[in-house]
Amino acid sequence: MAEGAPVTPNAELFEWPKKDKRRFLHAVYRVGDLERTIKFYTECFGMKLLRQRDIPEEKYSNAFLGFGPEQSNFVVELTYNYGVTSYDIGTGFGHFAIATPDVYKLVEDIRARGGTVTREPGPVKGGQGVIAFVKDPDGYIFELIQRGPTPEPLCQVMLRVGDLDRSIKFYEKVISLKLFIKVDRPEYKYTIAMLGYAEEHETTVLELTYNYGVTEYTKGNAYAQIAIGTDDVYKSGEVVNLVIQELGGKVTRQPGPIPGLNTKITSFLDPDGWKTVLVDNEDFLKELE
Numbered sequence: 001m002a003e004g005a006p007v008t009p010n011a012e013l014f015e016w017p018k019k020d021k022r023r024f025l026h027a028v029y030r031v032g033d034l035e036r037t038i039k040f041y042t043e044c045f046g047m048k049l050l051r052q053r054d055i056p057e058e059k060y061s062n063a064f065l066g067f068g069p070e071q072s073n074f075v076v077e078l079t080y081n082y083g084v085t086s087y088d089i090g091t092g093f094g095h096f097a098i099a100t101p102d103v104y105k106l107v108e109d110i111r112a113r114g115g116t117v118t119r120e121p122g123p124v125k126g127g128q129g130v131i132a133f134v135k136d137p138d139g140y141i142f143e144l145i146q147r148g149p150t151p152e153p154l155c156q157v158m159l160r161v162g163d164l165d166r167s168i169k170f171y172e173k174v175i176s177l178k179l180f181i182k183v184d185r186p187e188y189k190y191t192i193a194m195l196g197y198a199e200e201h202e203t204t205v206l207e208l209t210y211n212y213g214v215t216e217y218t219k220g221n222a223y224a225q226i227a228i229g230t231d232d233v234y235k236s237g238e239v240v241n242l243v244i245q246e247l248g249g250k251v252t253r254q255p256g257p258i259p260g261l262n263t264k265i266t267s268f269l270d271p272d273g274w275k276t277v278l279v280d281n282e283d284f285l286k287e288l289e
Contacts (some may be wrong), residue, residue: 010242017176017239021231023197024074024204025279026064027096027157028224030087031138034061034080040137041065041076044110045098047154050075051288059083067153070288074154074204079224087138090220092272094158094209095133095141099201103146107132121146126185138222150201156194157226158207161272162215164191166247167208170270171195174243175228175236175278177206189213217272225267225275233280237266240278247271263287 031037034052041047042065050070052063059082066075076096100106103121111117118141119133130146143156161167164182171177177195184191189212196205206226230236237255244251248271255266264280 013235013238013242014173016232016235017174020176020236021229021281022176023229024157025070025227025229025284026066026075026077027226028077028079028277029140030079030081030084030222030224032080032085032087033137034063034078036137037078038063038065040113040115044113044115044134045106045142047076068151071285074152076154077227087222088218088220089139089222090218092160092217092219092274093140093223094160094207095143095156096154097143097145097156097158097207099145099147099150099153099155101146101148103130103132103144106144107134110134126187127183140222147201152203155200155204156207157204158209159272159274160209160211160214160217161270161274162210162217163271164193164208164210166271168193168195170243170247170249171206171208173247174240174249174268174270175276180205219273225277227277227279229281229284230278231281233264233266233278236278240266240268244268253277257283261287 038049042049047065047067050064050066054061060079062077062079064070064075064077066073107117107121116135118135121130121132124131132144134142134144168179179193179195180199181194191210193208194200194205196203233255240251250269252269253267257264263283265277267275267277269275
């Protein structure tokens with residue numbers, strides 16, 4: 001480096017995500033029958049349909065559902081592409097999770113409405129608490145977790161990764177998630193990590209799972225991405241670029257407004273190919289007006 005040349009302020013830039021107002025906004029995935037899934041989520045899970053829109057010129061419709069308003073809660077964004085009735089979920093996507101005060105009662109209600117129970121309610125193997133697993137009409141798995149009243153019932157997105165320590169480091173640096181729990185289960189040959197902006201009982205967390213010896217998974221074409229709010233898409237994008245140079249991944253959309261909508265976003269893939277979209281907080285709230 002030439003004498004007197006400016007030093008790239010990477011250290012200062014990496015402080016930005018710690019000050020940024022970030023939260024999980026929504027998970028985006030594709031379904032084969034929008035009305036069928038809306039009916040299942042509202043009747044079986046107790047979610048509310050928050051908004052729905054049809055974009056005929058682009059041949060798709062979507063719907064936003066959750067347990068509270070989008071201004072404050074994590075929600076799901078369902079996408080229906082005209083004429084496409086089924087998707088491949090792949091081997092990498094794990095599940096979503098819903099916290100409920102009574103897993104047993106929720107499972108009874110889901111079964112009564114024709115839902116598929118893949119794991120009956122019962123204690124966590126080798127751990128504490130009560131859980132169950134159910135499957136929605138498209139085959140997405142939902143873990144039901146027994147927990148007291150919580151501000152965020154839609155509490156987890158679980159993804160499988162090929163190198164857990166690399167993924168933890170990536171998400172800590174790129175979007176300032178904090179590691180709250182890391183548990184190794186050698187008897188079951190997996191390790192999990194819970195990362196979020198607050199602890200699991202307070203907000204939504206990203207659960208990363210590493211299965212011993214498995215370094216690659218198929219992504220399918222069903223699950224799409226997680227969206228996270230940021231106060232400055234451009235500055236956050238600079239951090240993304242630096243972290244990808246260090247740990248791998250790929251920028252899929254440089255920071256800027258979406259044509260026609262003017263909401264500023266940037267998007268990227270992590271080293272395993274999982275997609276995250278950063279959305280300008282102010283622009284996002286304008287979308288909801």
